[in-house]
Amino acid sequence: MGAPKQKWTAEEEFALKAGVAKHGSGNWRTILRDPEFSGILFLRSNVDLKDKWRNMRVTANGWGSREKARVALKKSRAILKHDDNPLSLSTEVESVDDELIDYKPPEISSEIVQITGSKRPVSKMEDLIIEAITCLKDPKGSNKTAIAIYIEDQHLTPPDFKRLLSVKLKEMTGEGKLIKVKRKYRMAPSPAMVEGRKLKASHLEVRQKETSKEDRDDKSIAKLQVDAELAWMRNMTAQEAAAAAAQAIAEAEKAMAEAEEATREAEAAEADAAAAQAFAEAAMLTLKNRNTTKLSECSMNKFIQIAQGHRYHL
DNA sequence: ATAGGGTTATCC
DNA sequence: GGATAACCCTAT
Structure with missing residues (x-):
């Protein structure tokens, strides 16, 4: 009964690669906040980015799966312990990054933390819906259109956003997170x-x-x-x-x-x-x-x- | 917030 | 049923 798996689109993958190229692997939050990518990755959390990048990097190499990669890594670590030359591992690992993408290490950017006029990045659809319903604060709840307009107003959204919204609303209603009365959704009461x-x-x-x-x-x-x-x-x-x-x-x-x-x-x-x-x-x-x-x-x-x-x- | 181990859904 | 991708949990 959990949430259905949401497969990564080619566009999202591309945005992730570009994000890693720009901000470096590991700076998931930074990538997510970058207006350049937030429009595409707005449904993903920083953890999602991290996990996806892990999946991408293991499949991009000879190792077909994470398990094999993990085993291979353990093996090389074990070898390292007895090896006189520690460079054997580091070169191997670095090449993993370089093969998948033109990976730039993160540079110290002196850019001031800016909340630009552009739309703010966010992580998940669920958060967006809760935000919309909360901010619309209609005691009877808000209908799908109102929620959609609110979110589209605040954030960049993909073409199929309305469909995603419908799916998520249904799911959240089913989970009891939302109460639906006459096509209007409101937050389920909590302590x-x-x-x-x-x-x-x-x-x-x-x-x-x-x-x-x-x-x-x-x-x-x-x-x-x-x-x-x-x-x-x-x-x-x-x-x-x-x-x-x-x-x-x-x-x-x-x-x-x-x-x-x-x-x-x-x-x-x-x-x-x-x-x-x-x-x-x-x-x-x-x-x-x-x-x-x-x-x-x-x-x-x-x-x-x-x-x-x-x-x-x- | 991130990394990494662990789990589940999906595909063949 | 195994492999893989997406998702979850937890230590740091």
């Missing part, structure tokens, strides 16, 4: 949810504080636009996200004040754009200066979308 409600309740206090602040006079279109974004933030469920948002709002309002200052001399339309951009920048700065891993997936996605909406990129 952890009790905790979630408490967090949501405590967040209400944060929300009300913010609301009073926003009710200030302001007819600027930019302000309204920002309010819409703030409205979303007030709906965030995760406590961490609420904390981050509160700080982002503080930053944004400061930025707004400055932007409005500029409005007096500039054209109104220009000012709106500047204010909106200032907001995105402030929100992004706030996020960057925080431990972003603590943020919920939903909030991160939404922030990225806001930034993209303002054509602002990290």
Whole structure:
């Protein structure tokens, strides 16, 4: 009753080879995060990549199977123990890498960890579905189309994505991970949810504080636009996200004040754009200066979308 | 997070 | 039923 085996496509294999060529064997997570490959390998986890690479390298050689390869390796290790020349093994092993692909050792890249404007890589379809349902937060559940649109919005997806989604939804429903009522899917209840409600309740206090602040006079279109974004933030469920948002709002309002200052001399339309951009920048700065891993997936996605909406990129 | 041993599904 | 590929488990 387990999940059906998902065979690797030629395209996926190619992407894996290219990924190893670029980042080196062993840097599976890095390969997965690379926008160049994430679109193709988005269904695979880092462990999947590792396992596949193992399979590929054993079949690429004379050894027909992993078992034989393992035995052969043990043998050569045993020989090494009594051998005066340790190089005999190392050359042999290195050639394995070189034969399969133009393998480049990982170089120290000084690239800053970047969350670019492009879609984020992920590992598994199941995670994507859970993320979509959670973020859509429809109490009655979300239908397949809504889930598909959400995921396609956030991530690069292959042509047969909808079919894969259908298969996975059915599977997860069968496993009891999802509840399906009238073509709508929602998360199956779990003990952890009790905790979630408490967090949501405590967040209400944060929300009300913010609301009073926003009710200030302001007819600027930019302000309204920002309010819409703030409205979303007030709906965030995760406590961490609420904390981050509160700080982002503080930053944004400061930025707004400055932007409005500029409005007096500039054209109104220009000012709106500047204010909106200032907001995105402030929100992004706030996020960057925080431990972003603590943020919920939903909030991160939404922030990225806001930034993209303002054509602002990290 | 990765490596490697172990297990299961699938194909012949 | 064995070989293989995909998946799982666990130590580091």
